[in-house]
Amino acid sequence: MTVVLSLKNKKVAVRMKAVSAAETGENDRRGRKASKETRRQQLIEATIDSLAKRGYAETTLADVADGAGLSRGIVNFHFESKEKLLIATLQFMADEYAAHWNAALEKAGEATSSKVWALVAADFDRKICTKRKLAAWCAFWGEAKSRPTYQALCGARDVKYQDLIVALCAQLKAEASYSYDAETIALALSAMMEGLWFRLMMGDGLTREKAHAAAVEYLVTVFPGHMTHQGPK
Amino acid sequence: MTVVLSLKNKKVAVRMKAVSAAETGENDRRGRKASKETRRQQLIEATIDSLAKRGYAETTLADVADGAGLSRGIVNFHFESKEKLLIATLQFMADEYAAHWNAALEKAGEATSSKVWALVAADFDRKICTKRKLAAWCAFWGEAKSRPTYQALCGARDVKYQDLIVALCAQLKAEASYSYDAETIALALSAMMEGLWFRLMMGDGLTREKAHAAAVEYLVTVFPGHMTHQGPK
């Protein structure tokens, strides 16, 4: 009903094209099928892609939107700002990571050694340990020091995780009277896993399997009474 | 009577004093005395500051110029572009790091164990291992995967370093017939040191000393025939 200026005729023509192009193919992404939550998730995935491919500094909303096959303004509609999209993305990865190691802990046996083994294995699981996700983590790490919000979510292994590792190491020490300080060993172990992640991300031909093997070697060496190369005793 | 130039708020005042400053002892930075190389170095230091303080994404040429107490156009005059300034900065840090561990290796004794000990100690030396520099490294890490130029310089421990560590581990193994695979141990060791760096940078109250102690604990455990907590045997 609203009357349009002369210039707008062009615009309309352009839009018509875009629409008909959209109708032809993909129902899944185009069309209005997607729920709000689905669309948010789709945008988060596109953000991880962009972070992995281009790094934090080069990640633009345009790239995210393109990656999701949607239009330019879409992010500001579903998230309020770029900043909020990035925080939601980081939050998602942190939640996923935490859920993953918690699940691994559930499935592990009662024995302390089984728990430690399971936690280490979880870190090198295909689901978590992909180049794509490691690269996205690393993109955030680079910015974390100067942004409290990121820092809180980025201590990839958060306080709860770190406390757990320390407690488990202390338990192992008590069981077999190893001589080392539990906190020191726990620090060394988790630092090593982070370093292995980092190397995987940088991708010098290091594989997940080799990285896991290095971590296992460490376990066997430090906890000889509890671990073998094949698994916990 | 000396001119103080630490406060950026007084930019105008400082600029005015350029003339009189030349007369005083301040001619190192102000005035026209600074050689091209000196000025480049000054700008590189300001860049490290900015990276450490604001992260890669938030580092602007304006901030670098302000940090150096110079004018806006200065970076494009001495370096050609922002990109080239950043590469020069990374190159500087990589050179400094390499020079540092090479020097440590020189000073170390002939024994293989002394060399390994020295390399580990070098990584946690005050000169290299400051929060400022670790933060700058981390800023580059985040971007490295998507930029070949950075990636080449960022494998903080480069090919030469990695080969050296592997060779030393193999040597120790031969001397005392440890059972592990030298490459695996070398990987674990260097990954752990990188992880410790990372944690120091994130700064959860971890100190250089504690980090070094964790690395030493590892050496003692893995090479019991060669190492003690106090040093190589």
Place this chain on the structure above:
DNA sequence: ATATATTGAATGAATATTCAGCAAGTATGT
């Protein structure tokens, strides 16, 4: 019909880059 999701052009803010000009030094001529 109304509400909701989506589009994409327009806007504006941030910031890298350019460049004409200034000033401090230096060389040459008188």
Place this chain on the structure above:
DNA sequence: ACATACTTGCTGAATATTCATTCAATATAT
């Protein structure tokens, strides 16, 4: 000594670019 032209480091306003954000128009679903 002094003057003149020339070089070099530097400045900062102007320009160009990139990109997040906004919003009116439009499409789709209920």
